[in-house]
Amino acid sequence: MQSQTQTTPPPRLEVRHLRRAFGDRQVVDDVSLTIQPGQVLCLLGPSGCGKSTTLRMIAGVDMQDSGEIYVDGKLICDTVFRIPPERRHIGLMFQDFALFPHLSVADNVAFGLKTSKDEKRARVEALLAKVNLGWAIDEFPHVLSGGEQQRIALARALAPRPRIMLMDEPFSGLDNRLRDEIRDQTLSLLKEEDTAVMLVTHEPEEAMRMADEIALMRHGKIVQQGAPYNIYNAPVDREAVGFFSDINVIRGVSKGALTDTPFGQFLTPGLADGAKVDIVIRPQHLKLDFDRDGKGPLPTASDGVAARGIVKRARFMGNESLVEFRMDYDGSELKVTVPNVFLPGEGTPLWLTIRRDRCFVFPAKD
Numbered sequence: 001m002q003s004q005t006q007t008t009p010p011p012r013l014e015v016r017h018l019r020r021a022f023g024d025r026q027v028v029d030d031v032s033l034t035i036q037p038g039q040v041l042c043l044l045g046p047s048g049c050g051k052s053t054t055l056r057m058i059a060g061v062d063m064q065d066s067g068e069i070y071v072d073g074k075l076i077c078d079t080v081f082r083i084p085p086e087r088r089h090i091g092l093m094f095q096d097f098a099l100f101p102h103l104s105v106a107d108n109v110a111f112g113l114k115t116s117k118d119e120k121r122a123r124v125e126a127l128l129a130k131v132n133l134g135w136a137i138d139e140f141p142h143v144l145s146g147g148e149q150q151r152i153a154l155a156r157a158l159a160p161r162p163r164i165m166l167m168d169e170p171f172s173g174l175d176n177r178l179r180d181e182i183r184d185q186t187l188s189l190l191k192e193e194d195t196a197v198m199l200v201t202h203e204p205e206e207a208m209r210m211a212d213e214i215a216l217m218r219h220g221k222i223v224q225q226g227a228p229y230n231i232y233n234a235p236v237d238r239e240a241v242g243f244f245s246d247i248n249v250i251r252g253v254s255k256g257a258l259t260d261t262p263f264g265q266f267l268t269p270g271l272a273d274g275a276k277v278d279i280v281i282r283p284q285h286l287k288l289d290f291d292r293d294g295k296g297p298l299p300t301a302s303d304g305v306a307a308r309g310i311v312k313r314a315r316f317m318g319n320e321s322l323v324e325f326r327m328d329y330d331g332s333e334l335k336v337t338v339p340n341v342f343l344p345g346e347g348t349p350l351w352l353t354i355r356r357d358r359c360f361v362f363p364a365k366d
């Protein structure tokens, strides 16, 4: 029988142990990641965490202190060997899309192409048709709107068929409604071209909307990586929960692998007696019930014990209402979101329960 060896193709982009310091600040600290063709990876993190520096090293406009970068399994840069940026087959898109003002749309899009005149024209026409801007081919950038200019910038970046597209907050200059439309169009075009995409953003909504995979970055390190659903539903720590939404934190102390809270007991295996515990829950995962002569709903297995709070403030937020409570048990504040309109008056007593399956239990860091 003939033996068959199956070889998996290498990732389109692979970054291994990338590090970069400015002075004594380690801005990128041992970052490793891979992106496959047609995959969108979002590097998500707060301002200053090292996202753009990582992107600049991959683009070749900054140099790492250590670590390697591979494209399709071939080394393109380590600390001794370095392929220059223009030979890396990497497209770039930034917030400031910087079209050349003195060139027509056609010449802007054709700028990076080194093919014959006819081939250039065909590629430009095909790309402009894909971004619905065929009519603008002979216009100059200044007559186009911001969204249109951004779509031209996308066409220009894609024209040379880059193997990888690096995008640094490319949509943040656009207004909300336009942004959603252009994000979706960009995404489908990038998928169609089978480009591997690294998108840098500090906006969780953008990452959730665009990413196949999110790499959550903090202080120069990737603290968690996975599909958006997993990052949202199985966060590694309290900060990771808080990066995506408001959070409520209920503090407890572990004893005998259990932590008592006003909402019932939680299992805290592996924690020493006396260790502080944070039970973290998003506002949409608490439930409200009316006060009946000082009594609330009976405990249940899924929702635990109810605790009473007094409404401090209620606001209508569009799709939901946000109700803030001062809790009877220790005066702490909890936030609850309720679908549609629910605006109880200040001072109203209500009973809160938490969905136990949506709680995250972490050892407290402070």
Ligand SMILES: Nc1ncnc2c1ncn2[C@@H]1O[C@H](COP(=O)(O)OP(=O)(O)OP(=O)(O)O)[C@@H](O)[C@H]1O
Pocket: 022, 027, 045, 046, 047, 048, 049, 050, 051, 052, 053, 054, 202
């Ligand atoms: N050339 C440089 N010299 C010195 N410090 C730098 C340099 N480039 C970046 N930094 C610093 O490194 C840190 C990380 O910067 P970087 O631009 O990578 O962050 P970021 O996560 O992309 O942030 P933002 O979302 O605000 O763009 C910042 O504190 C920045 O001031």
